[in-house]
Amino acid sequence: MLKCGEMKGIVINDPFFVFEENNQNRRDPAPVRVDKMIEYIKSKLPGPPELLLCILPERKNSDIYGPWKRRNLSELGIVTQCIAPAKLNDQYITNVLLKINAKLGGMNSLLQVEHSPSIPLVSKCPTLILGMDVSHGSPGRSDVPSIAAVVSSRNWPLISRYRAAVRTQSPKVEMIASLFKPVSDKEDAGIIRELLLDFYATSNSRKPDQIIIFRCGITNIFNT
Structure with a gap:
């Protein structure tokens, strides 16, 4: 991966540390394995990592993939990239590097x-572009939480830079429950506020005059 990145102009430092799961832990349930691995990682690092590259022992849809991503991304806010390569070649590594670059x-x-x-519509005034979707568990799995994700543009007037906010919610619920989530009279922990603050911070302290939302094939424009 280091050599492939260097050929494409991407400078990648050597890993800070290489962690390997204890073989005895592989008999535990997936969430327990993930918790033990995260505690092990925390004990070896001076602070939160910029990126965790996880080489899965099984295929990407293994039992630990979901708990691992949910624990790191949703609960700890740590960027992760999981791979389970059957074959390593330049194209595979390039695709992985593109994902990592975007996530960072x-x-x-x-x-x-x-x-x-x-x-059109975007260049004349500060515009925030949002894409929203909800992912559900497999048919018949009513115990698996649904995942709501919202992608938002940043660095206006560019539209190729973006970030994502992800939340878990009740199974099989298509309506996104965490767009607005007041935790007190003056504080909101919702997705929209998080993305509005990011837009403001990356767009020269400009607030969006309009918001374009893509949601299930419907496009709306709201003037603010």
Whole structure:
């Protein structure tokens, strides 16, 4: 991976530490295995890692994949990349590097139209673009939480830079429950507030004058 990245102009440092799961823990339930692994990682690192690259012992849809991603991403806010390669080749590693670059805030592509300030609706005023979706468990699995995700644009007037917010919610619920989540009279822990703050921080302290939302094939424009 280091060599492939270097060939493509991506500088990757050697890993800070290499962790390996204790063979005895592999008999435990998946959530227990994940908790033990995270405690082991915490004991060896001086602080939260920038990225955890996880090489799964089984296929990507193994039992530990879901608990591992949910624990790190949703609860701890740690960026992870999981791989379970049957074959290692340049194309596979390149795809992994593209995912890692995007997750760490890098840009893999830039639309040609972004080079000119003439994007319809977007260039004339600060515009936040949101994409929303909900992922559900397999049919018949009513015990698996649904995953709500919202992707938002940042660094206006660019539209190729984005970030994501993810929340778990009740199984099989299509309505996103955490868009607005007041925790007190003055505090909101919802997804929309999180993404609005990110837009403001990355767009020269500009608030969006309009918001474009893509949700299940429906596009709306709200003037703010």
